[in-house]
Structures are given as C-alpha cells and as structure tokens.
Amino acid sequence: MKARIHVTLKQGVLDPQGKAISHTLEALGFEGVEKVRQGNFIEIELTETDEQRAGEQVEQMCQKLLANMVIENYDFKLVS
C-alpha cells in the first residue's frame, strides 16, 4: 500500500517561496494567478495491507516528523 502525503503551510503563515513563484508566473505571461502556496509531496510505500492500520501509522508519521504542526497542515491518501 502507498501513502501519498501533502504537507502545506497553514493559512496566515507567510510563504515567500509561493510569492516568488507567483511573480515569476506573472512574468511569464500567465494571467489570473491569484495566489500560490508551496508545499511538500511525500510518497511512502508501506508493508501494511490493512487500510485502517496504515492510516493510523501515516497519521503518526505526519504528526511526529513529516509536518511541523506549528506552521503546517497535512492530508494524505492511501492507494493500493
């Protein structure tokens, strides 16, 4: 089973990288870019085959290491 995890900055946390990307998109001529937020995408291959147990495991991974809960949110999908 695979876990596909997105870690993103919480609302209200300044994202200078997102801003820089937004400016560059504008400079390239892309119109209508309102806001860019940059985050991390992490893919983990798990040996666990039970969806509920895998979910609990990934939840723990996110809280203990993959996201810094002071500034980041996470969400994930399990795919078999």
Place this chain on the structure above:
Amino acid sequence: MKASIIVFPASNCDRDVAVALNEVTGKAPHMVWHGDADLPSSDLIVLPGGFSYGDYLRSGALAARSPVMNAVIERAKAGVPVLGICNGFQVLTESGLLPGVLLRNAGLKFICKDVHLTIERDDTLYSSDYKDNKVIKVPVAHHDGNYFADDDTIRQLEDDNRVAFRYCDQQGNASSEANINGSRNNIAGIYDESTRILGMMPHPERMIAPELGGNDGLPLFRSILDTLH
C-alpha cells in the same frame, strides 16, 4: 565546567564552538556524535550551527529526532543549560524545547554578514557579562532564520521577557530596516521559561578575537562560565 557539543552529520560550527569554550574555560568540551545514545554528564550542552542532515525535510527536523536528542531533551528538562546556535536553534524549535519555527528568510536569500543585536536582558546565564554592551556585533550565516510563531506565542514571549536578542541598527534601534530576515518582532534569539535554554540564529562563537573582526561573542561564553564554573 564540562560542556558537550552535539555533532550531527553536516554540523560545521562544532569546532568553532569548541575553540570558544576551550578559550574561555580552559577545558576541551566533549564532542558527542548524534548516533550515540549516551551523553556524558555535562554542565552545558551545545547544539552547533551547520546543515544537519542536509537540512532535508525542514531545517533541524531530522536532527531533532536523532538518537542523542532523547538524552538532550531529558537533560534539558532536568535543568541542564542548552545553547542552540543557528542550526542548533532550528533543532531546538523542531524538538519542542523552544516555541515557534525558523522559516525561509523573507528575502529568500542566504544571508552571511555581520549584524547588530540588542542585548534584551543581562541577567541570564548567557548574558550576565554583557552589562556594558547594549548592542553587539556578531555574524549571521543562514537561509532559514525568519523566526515565526503565532500571535499568542509572541505575546507570551514578550510578556515573559524571553526575547534574548533582536536585530537592530548600530544605534540599537530594532527597526524594520534592521530586520534582516523578516523575523517577527526582529527576534534573533529566545529563551525558554527558565532562561536555561537559549536558541539564537547569530554566531557568537565566530566573534571571539579581534582577528575575527571583534570579540563581542566572548562575553556570552564568559557569562556561562561565571555562572556555572
């Protein structure tokens, strides 16, 4: 005074701190490898600057979960002073010993230069020798030094007088122009509740002799010795 310096893969200021501590205390500190679960009995623990684990995932995130950090956290909670400089400050926030987080510099650039700092209080383990200096000059060298915490945490830090240093101009004004990296309230360093844990982005260990450009960093190490000797 027995000091231990924790060495992570890609720490690069560990030896600078060792030189500074040796200079002040006359004793060579223990160099403790991150993979060691044993931490020698220490009066002071230093988490040095560098780019531990290549700053992968987030600066300090992987170092904060390395085996030796369990012992560091345990000792810190028992009252052993812990000083985190630059990457060491990032490790302290990632491990939860200090609040907040160090974000990418607001200007997105790595900043390597001498900066001025206000000494916010001169009554702690790390600052008692700064009675005559209200403004000091020390270098910074970081990409992720932009101190961030939510409004409540910032208010708490300010109310409890736990800001150690602020970025300022030569005259000591903590202006927005002097705020090199976008840190909230110009914060360059903070204490924990007991003031025995200090995290700071600037490098006092790189300013300990006139040949290095000044010795404004020396009183920090002397303060520790004066209190702990």
